Amino acid sequence: MGELDLVRSIRKWTAGKAPGLIVGVGDDSAIIRPRAREDVVLTTDLFLEDSHFKRDTHSAADCGWKALARALSDIASMGASPRFALVSLALPPWVDRKWIRGFYRGMTALASRYGVRIVGGDLSKAGKLACDVVVTGAVPTGQALRRSGAKPGDRIVVTGTLGGSSLGFETAKGPALRRHLRPEPRIEAGEAIRSKLGATACMDLSDGLAMDLHRLGKESGVAGHLHWALPLFPGASLRQALMGGEDYELLFTVPPSVKLPPVIAGIPLTDIGEMRKGRAGYVTFAGRPLPVSGWDPFKTRSV
């Protein structure tokens, strides 16, 4: 498996045209041309063997899907639409050509769903598999959703259901496992939350509701108060919904005057609480202080 040969194959697997793409894989850099009246949003996400996935639970195609889904979720959280991706891989000795083919198969299946074009990347060797995905997105000038805009009195809203990924990780079966292996970035919902709902703040739920609401409150300078009733993934526990990570749903706030539709872009919405004046980032659940815990790679060791 020579590098040149591999690059040639990856170029073939990711080939295609896209609006605004001048040069893709094959030159020293890709060239893209931004449109007028758009801001470009950028994100990068690391996906590491034994830290974010394990060889025996995630197939090659699951890894490709999930590595891209994590980055797309960050684009969704800004209310942006994804455009281009750069994918870098550090490959350990256990990886063969078949694995890499599967990885790109999973990744391009998700990419093509949202019109994302892979326009470059890098290849290297390492002791364990490491993947870095950079994604660019576009949003009308000045309109991107941020974590910092929530105001006292705003409703706290979440898309979809919570705890599914954590349940799938713990039980390794059923629809929850699929949710864990192949999360769905809420791209259309993010765009609709930005353009139709007048959301004041938004982020994606990667590290658990308790931790992520704390972060949003901290950036906005408000305290978050959650109701008892959360939209649980079927079979998931409250602990999994509050503390489990990797749900990749969107957490956002709207002014109290906004009439919340039950569904947006096909995804159910649930009013789960209210922002109030108070210590920035303070969170309560059903009237009690909620400890901030969740997935923090600098504090815990787990997958």
Ligand SMILES: [Mg+2]
């Ligand atoms: Mg995020």
